[in-house]
Amino acid sequence: MASLQFGLSSSFASLPTASCFRRVSVRCSGDRQVLFNRIAPVYDNLNDLLSLGQHRVWKRMAISWTGAKEKDTVLDICCGSGDLTFLLSEKVGPTGKVIGVDFSKEQLNVASSRQNSRWRACYESIEFVEGDATDLPFSNCQFDAITMGYGLRNVVDKKKAMQEMFRVLKPGGKASILDFNKSTKPFVASFQEWMIDNVVVPVATGYGLAEEYEYLKNSIREFLTGKELEELAVQAGFSMASHYEISGGLMGNLVVTR
Template sequence: MATPNPEHVRDLFESIAPHYDRLNDLLSLGIHRLWKRQAVAWIRPRPGQRLLDLCCGTGDLALVLASRVRPGGLVLGLDAAEAPLAIARRRAARQGWLPLQWRQGDALATGLADGWADGAVMAYGLRNLPDPAAGLAELRRLLRPGGRAAVLDFNRPEPASLPAAFQRFYLRRLVVPAAGAMGLTEQYAYLEGSLARFPTAPAQEALARSVGFSRARHRPLAGGLMGLLELVA
């Protein structure tokens, strides 16, 4: 199956950025905030830490992290698309006391130094990278020894399972029509195809260990529709 085209993915997120947060709230009934809180809880942010939000989108996770690393800490949000970053910057400007920086860049080649981060998060980004293994390798390189990372994304359940059937129903009957009402049918129809090529939970754990993580556990969320990959460098 073809890998995601980075330019296509970037253009997709450029186009959906103005509606992204509203659709997330609508389609998850706001529960995505709970899943993200679980990601934050795993990495245990503390004052003075330097944290990284890869594929940060409109910055909601980075804002939460920045509130936890004061004083003396820093959160860097990195994303390939400029439109979501522009929204993130505007949101951060309303809380100018938070220690935040934003950068447009490639999650596979961030240009940051080895061991730059004490911890990291990636929400709904790994699935959209052309090479998830390379994304995990870059994530591992960026973490200091013992640093934690949380990777939140859709789960890929067994094809014949009840969660898989519900996931197909959810994507085809709820997500795509809701996005279509905002003129984004094609952009959200992409979701199901991206899941078909996404590594399964056991494969994600194996990939993470193969690139040097000392601990990798994939935890299903929302009855198996979502998943949280918990990592220790």
């Protein structure tokens, strides 16, 4: 079963504005921040339930595409509750450094709690930072590798977010961007919408989050195709960009090289 939950992980601006997300009209960064804060307490449970655990496989694939290795300094943008962040720390080890950045304080609280409740030497190298994907609080050429899981689709200014990834990535470094695939195949697109209407929203309703998860369908419709993502990356300055369809085309992973 395809995971139709991650649509909800992001990093945008800081202060919430008047909430319009209750009408499933999530247009500005402040409204999206409110949405992600609200779902944070049940986010991990829904991830596992809606994907039957498959999201863990996709996230490991995303990590492998970064080429991250021991002692590297790496960044996880739109880290949410920290799944990719923890996987990155296992790659770079206790001598490496991992920063997870997100705009949602509640998601960061969950991530920090998970870090404190587990113990592995490599987890000591993790730092969680509140920040905006379109205005990253880091120096130029600071990171050896970058991940972004189910976040780019939710960023208001995707071009600026891509430019920021390019700016903070070291020359030769790779960024791996995992998200839903906006398929150009009618059957796949129709199946995604059917899953949202008949699986995702009903399950989310049990958690009192039906309206929040209805936002997912529109966010996929408004996202970029794999080819468009490759073009966006090249426009941002990346020397190479390849988009891979996974899980039967329901998911996609963009791999870019500075």
